[in-house]
Amino acid sequence: MKRTLVATLLVALPVLAACGTESTKQSAGDGDAADARRVAVESSDDACGLSGTEAPAGTLTFNVANSGSEVTEFYLLAEDGLQIVAEVENVGPQSTKPLTTQVPAGNYVTACKPGMKGEGIRADFVVTESDAADVTADDQELIDQAQDNYAAYVEDQSAQLLVKTGEFVDLYKSGDDDAARTLYADARTHWERIETVAESFGDLDPKMDAREADLAPGEKWTGWHLIEKDLWPARAEGYQALTDKQRATYADDLLANTETLDGRIQELTYTIDEIANGSRGLLEEVASGKVTGEEEYWSRTDLYDFQANVDGAKVGFEGVKPILEQKDPDLAEQLQARFDELEVLLDAQRAGGGFTLYDEIEQDEIKALSDAVNALSEPLSRLTAAVLA
């Protein structure tokens, strides 16, 4: 149902590259130097024209215009012509895309790659020493650490999801509904913490997490929310409880899909921008489904999912925080403060080892939670670009 991570995978950029609108940083008071750091690139079918072959160190913007008939790419490569410093992909014919990236002084190679084939049309490019060149040292170690930690976190949550889903379906199949209801939100916490990863599998997500309204006529409904409705049928009109046999079918199906998910998660690795985008994506999930009480329509346990999404977002943020603290300490501080503010509001809703049910939260409290989500989500939407800057 959801495509957040899929979409971010498509725009995944190599570390240190950033593709976006022109940086606001470079206009900060360095006048002519800013212009010197803007390079126009014209990529035709058989040529790669740059407005200059030299620029001062700092934030450089290559404005890549494709005047050819095929899709093109532009690369800034290290002196060896092998290591990619920054790149911009998918510049369509007659279109323009900027590539903004921080570059320390040194010798480089530029390359246009019309048709995205071969080694491209290459030329030398020199970045000279500059006062404004506040380029940090190689932070590859921080990046590697963040990537390893995040992969370990996702694997751990998936493992816990698998164990608790197994317990949950056993309780449900055996008719111990009270115990199943108690475990429902707890088990889903592990799904919600890694939701952007879990739902990136377009075949599994609809089978596991679809709500009734997500279906087209004639489509079969399976997964968590079908069982949720069977356990909390109070809001359903004329609901026909599932038979023991049906219960077993849907329960086994959910567990089998969870096993498949867990198997696939073992294979995944994450780039730094995927981690940062995942953090943003999880807050989006909160804003569109949890804070509105739409996700857990039958059980009203939306706040459990809310907390779990925030947990996952915070892990993503904390993973890239050491990098962010070097590149944009103000943003790091702001995000930390806004996460804390949201946590305070969520803590106020804790009740008996869990959370207040959605129906029992006062409207002004929901509004305050929503305001806090917006307050956090706005700066969070700048996280990826800041980490990649």
Add this chain to the structure above:
Amino acid sequence: MTEPTAHPVSRRRLLGGGVAAAGIVAGAGAFAAGRLTESDPAGAASRPASYAFRGDHQSGITTPAQDRLHFAAFDVLATADRDDLVELLKAWTAAAERMTRGEPAGEIGPVEGATNLPPDDTGEAIGLPASGLTITFGFGPSLFRDADGKDRFGLADRRPEALEELPHFPADVIDAGRSGGALCIQACADDPQVAVHAIRNLARIGFGTVSVRWSQLGFGRTSTTSTSQSTPRNLFGFKDGTANVKAEEADALDEHVWVDGSDDQAWLAGGSYLVARRINMRIETWDRQPLGDQEMFVGRSKGEGAPLSGGKEFTEPDFDMGGSNNEPIIPTDAHVRVVHPDANNGVRMLRRGYNFVDGSDPLGGLDAGLFFIAYVRDPRTQFIPMQLAMSRQDALMEYLKFTSSAIFAVPPGVRAGEYVGQSVFA
């Protein structure tokens, strides 16, 4: 609209109210002039001040899309019968024809009648020009057979087969209270007050026979129905309706919009089907998406509106063009690809959508989006498969929520001496 004529001296006037009333009239005129110059400065001035109500087709379909909309759906009261319905359609025809000429809804006018009677026009359009007003009528499925299957008006054998309530689509969160309806009226104008005035007066005429079920205001047309217009933007900030069927494409209109006499019911020949869908946009979440992601969801650039495969706004998208990572440059779930005729058996629609903002929701988010209106020759082969594909595959769905849904058969144009929808009662 005619100027107010001399009044008999009334109690109110003697008490000084007349002076105040005259002031309001003058003020309204000045206010109107101000708004007209503001709205659509490029388009409005070059367009005719009024459109003919009568013709082969109803106006308000291929008419260059005006900037404002008031759309209303009606139920027929349990007490009303076939004769009441015919009487109402005759009264609506007369009032609509007058109003599209810039005249009052009633024969007498807002301030020309007896002072001991309520006026036959509500008066908020005094001094306003016709403002390009078009009024378009439609018949819903329940007019032919009600929810209980009853043929209340002897029209059951006249129901076109394509006129069926729309199915539930994935991710629909439909509010029944603002969906469906036995009759609908679409009023479009360059001035919101003129559009609202039209619906208000037609609803008033209908009291006793029909009741308003729901209505929707729209501003900022989000499509282009004529090549004379530039492409407007929706609330996501993207150009919308670039590939719309346009009034100048006569063959395409015959193929995709106008019902043919051989299609189904002869009475509907020259008419069309109107599909209305209220699409809430998750504005705040959308606004946090990186520009590159927004462009990939849509499949076009935000500035120029060009397809990601390159060129200018009206360059045909190249869906086969390869991009990085062995993915096409226009992603497989991009909106422009999913709804393109190439992916939908070549079918097209004439869209006439409007932006709407109904204030804010309880959480402070904009209750806003696109009030989608499409005219099609057969919803079963055009709208329904396209909406199903969109619901299942379109990357934009993450940011949309469908909150209202309705379908109507739009009778052919009203010819001299006829009333709207006359052919169905013949």
